Amino acid sequence: MAERGGLEREIIELRRQLQEHNHRYYIDDAPTISDAEYDALLRRLQRLETEAGLPIPPDSPTQTVGAPPSTRFTPRRHKVAMLSLENAFSDAEMAAFDRRLRTLLGDGADCEYVVEPKIDGLAVNLTYIDGRLVCAATRGDGTQGEDVTANARTIADIPWRLRGEPPPELEIRGEVLMDRPTFTRLNRERRAEGAAPFANPRNAAAGSLRQRDPRVTAGRGLRFFAYAVGAGLEAIPAANQEGLLAWLRGCGLPVQPWQKCATIDEIVALVARWERELRHSLPYDIDGLVFKLNDFAQQQRVGALARAPRWAIARKFAAEEATTRVAAIRWQVGRTGVLTPVADLDPVAVAGVTVTHATLHNIDELRRKDVRPGDRVVVRRAGEVIPEIVRSLGREGTRAEPPDAPETCPACGARTRRATGEVAIRCDNISCPAQLLQHCRHFVSREAMDIDGLGRKLLTRLVDEGMVTSIADLYRLPWSRIAEWEGMGEKKIANLRQAVEASKSRPLERFLFALGIRHVGAATARALAGRFPSLERLQAAPIDALTAIDGIGEAVARAIRDFFSEPRNRRLLDELAGLGVRPQVAEGGADAPRPLAGRRIVVTGTIEGWSRRALEQRLRALGAALSSSVSARTDLVIAGERAGGKLTRARELGVSVLNSADLPNWLEAMED
Numbered sequence: 119m120a121e122r123g124g125l126e127r128e129i130i131e132l133r134r135q136l137q138e139h140n141h142r143y144y145i146d147d148a149p150t151i152s153d154a155e156y157d158a159l160l161r162r163l164q165r166l167e168t169e170a171g172l173p174i175p176p177d178s179p180t181q182t183v184g185a186p187p188s189t190r191f192t193p194r195r196h197k198v199a200m201l202s203l204e205n206a207f208s209d210a211e212m213a214a215f216d217r218r219l220r221t222l223l224g225d226g227a228d229c230e231y232v233v234e235p236k237i238d239g240l241a242v243n244l245t246y247i248d249g250r251l252v253c254a255a256t257r258g259d260g261t262q263g264e265d266v267t268a269n270a271r272t273i274a275d276i277p278w279r280l281r282g283e284p285p286p287e288l289e290i291r292g293e294v295l296m297d298r299p300t301f302t303r304l305n306r307e308r309r310a311e312g313a314a315p316f317a318n319p320r321n322a323a324a325g326s327l328r329q330r331d332p333r334v335t336a337g338r339g340l341r342f343f344a345y346a347v348g349a350g351l352e353a354i355p356a357a358n359q360e361g362l363l364a365w366l367r368g369c370g371l372p373v374q375p376w377q378k379c380a381t382i383d384e385i386v387a388l389v390a391r392w393e394r395e396l397r398h399s400l401p402y403d404i405d406g407l408v409f410k411l412n413d414f415a416q417q418q419r420v421g422a423l424a425r426a427p428r429w430a431i432a433r434k435f436a437a438e439e440a441t442t443r444v445a446a447i448r449w450q451v452g453r454t455g456v457l458t459p460v461a462d463l464d465p466v467a468v469a470g471v472t473v474t475h476a477t478l479h480n481i482d483e484l485r486r487k488d489v490r491p492g493d494r495v496v497v498r499r500a501g502e503v504i505p506e507i508v509r510s511l512g513r514e515g516t517r518a519e520p521p522d523a524p525e526t527c528p529a530c531g532a533r534t535r536r537a538t539g540e541v542a543i544r545c546d547n548i549s550c551p552a553q554l555l556q557h558c559r560h561f562v563s564r565e566a567m568d569i570d571g572l573g574r575k576l577l578t579r580l581v582d583e584g585m586v587t588s589i590a591d592l593y594r595l596p597w598s599r600i601a602e603w604e605g606m607g608e609k610k611i612a613n614l615r616q617a618v619e620a621s622k623s624r625p626l627e628r629f630l631f632a633l634g635i636r637h638v639g640a641a642t643a644r645a646l647a648g649r650f651p652s653l654e655r656l657q658a659a660p661i662d663a664l665t666a667i668d669g670i671g672e673a674v675a676r677a678i679r680d681f682f683s684e685p686r687n688r689r690l691l692d693e694l695a696g697l698g699v700r701p702q703v704a705e706g707g708a709d710a711p712r713p714l715a716g717r718r719i720v721v722t723g724t725i726e727g728w729s730r731r732a733l734e735q736r737l738r739a740l741g742a743a744l745s746s747s748v749s750a751r752t753d754l755v756i757a758g759e760r761a762g763g764k765l766t767r768a769r770e771l772g773v774s775v776l777n778s779a780d781l782p783n784w785l786e787a788m789e790d
């Protein structure tokens with residue numbers, strides 16, 4: 119008896135909870151639990167009601183649809199009730215649905231289904247009298263909805279007049295929605311205005327349609343798709359759902375693309391395909407597929423229950439959102455030195471995968487979403503995307519303090535920096551372990567220090583085995599140990615040692631590029647090396663000495679200064695110098711004459727005695743700007759053997775051409 123009392127108490131409590139959630143969802147447009155959690159509560163109530171075997175009151179959430187209309191709007195009675203749909207969450211439940219229909223329809227009946235995406239929006243009923251829109255109402259409790267006619271008239275997809283010859287009285291049922299691009303734009307605008315953003319497109323659509331002022335609705339870019347007819351269905355020349363959708367389209371109403379299938383295998387395959395990929399190709403959110411028995415005569419034969427027809431079912435996808443608790447918020451250093459806030463979560467299943475942490479993107483997002491340790495949060499995992507926190511639901515009792523922006527890098531302890539105008543917080547220490555591999559790969563690359571043989575695989579192993587913990591370690595590799603590794607023969611080691619040795623005297627510009635200073639690409643490195651005769655002079659340069667260089671702006675200058683003012687970087691440079699890394703100041707450093715300054719030169723063809731790179735370097739040292747194509751602005755083309763189109767073009771344009779045979783004398787003259 120006591121147990122029975124417990125069961126009843128739980129039933130009553132579940133009904134109360136579900137009614138409260140219905141109100142938050144349908145009336146306030148602000149649900150506090152995810153759809154999946156709601157579905158789970160409803161299912162539990164359904165099970166317990168069956169188990170208890172007591173009469174079920176007609177107002178139980180298992181028997182009702184939505185919520186009664188809010189008093190903010192005039193109530194409108196639907197001519198034909200607007201039902202909801204039963205849900206299926208697995209292939210087995212779909213098989214049961216298919217079996218049930220076949221049994222109801224009698225032995226050997228053919229069942230064909232029309233499959234439509236299940237839009238995550240809000241259902242509306244449009245009443246057309248003699249083809250003219252006279253009323254638009256929300257679904258409400260299925261019997262009565264809220265009058266939103268003035269607002270619905272502002273939606274471009276909803277025609278004021280239907281095409282063709284519709285029945286004199288016609289109820290069109292469909293879904294009002296907001297697509298994702300519109301939702302993103304709207305929330306961006308709202309944030310800019312200091313208004314609270316909408317939690318998801320469904321709430322945004324509901325909040326936008328259920329407005330007092332139609333002008334607000336008009337500006338929200340809502341969309342509409344029709345999928346059913348209430349009153350007037352019998353007068354429509356269609357014998358099945360497929361025919362109805364085509365007819366609706368003919369009236370000028372937008373309908374979604376539909377598919378057909380007839381067996382459980384086809385059903386399973388379709389669901390898998392939509393859930394995996396197709397759903398993400400739509401610009402709006404869908405939360406499942408609706409399977410409808412195609413034939414209207416068959417629909418009639420199987421009929422309906424209190425809240426939903428028996429001839430249709432919504433196959434819900436695994437929810438992409440779930441709620442859980444934030445255990446902690448930490449900062450993760452990415453390979454490029456950007457610090458990202460990450461929330462450690464109590465494990466939760468989202469879209470079939472257990473999620474234990476989610477990204478908060480950056481400090482601005484973290485502040486905007488106001489996520490704090492201990493909060494309950496909504497987590498989303500859509501497609502292949504990394505799980506993210508959609509919003510915080512706060513917590514009962516006192517919340518923790520909002521996390522601060524980190525002042526030091528969690529991986530190396532260096533001071534972090536946030537450049538003005540940038541959202542990213544960074545660690546500029548190139549020896550930071552989190553960034554080390556990336557930095558090493560860049561450092562040894564061909565355009566940088568050009569250490570041939572130190573490829574990705576070898577570097578990864580060196581870092582993994584702790585032999586390389588900073589760039590400097592590249593110049594004190596334990597060769598005898600490396601020689602024991604598989605594939606590292608004597609010859610290979612000798613070549614590698616030589617490449618490492620040779621890299622110690624690369625030109626300054628290459629060394630500067632190799633350091634991986636933010637915004638300092640090869641061209642900027644060249645400009646810096648051309649202006650400063652030594653690394654020491656560059657390190658000491660004030661911002662305005664940097665911005666005085668052509669092509670270096672404020673942000674780049676600041677990044678250079680930040681880099682050199684990081685003590686860990688300065689120590690590394692000293693260490694490298696101690697290991698014999700002495701970048702060579704290119705001929706034509708700051709003090710050398712620059713007779714080709716401002717001249718645009720193109721080199722083409724093979725030039726005897728010169729590698730292309732060496733010649734270009736020499737020309738740059740003399741101040742020339744090198745370009746890869748010939749135009750009227752080109753000052754000189756240096757043409758070697760097999761020069762082709764560029765030489766022809768130079769002749770056409772009357773640009774001076776220097777034959778490579780004359781190059782040595784010409785260079786000598788320039789350098790004199």
Ligand code: IVH
Binds near residue numbers: 201430
């Ligand atoms: S047919 C009697 N088709 O899902 C059947 N409903 O959970 C009427 N929905 O109330 C509904 N897309 O708001 C149908 N293609 C679609 C749908 C769809 C979304 C909504 C509709 C319905 C709810 C049931």
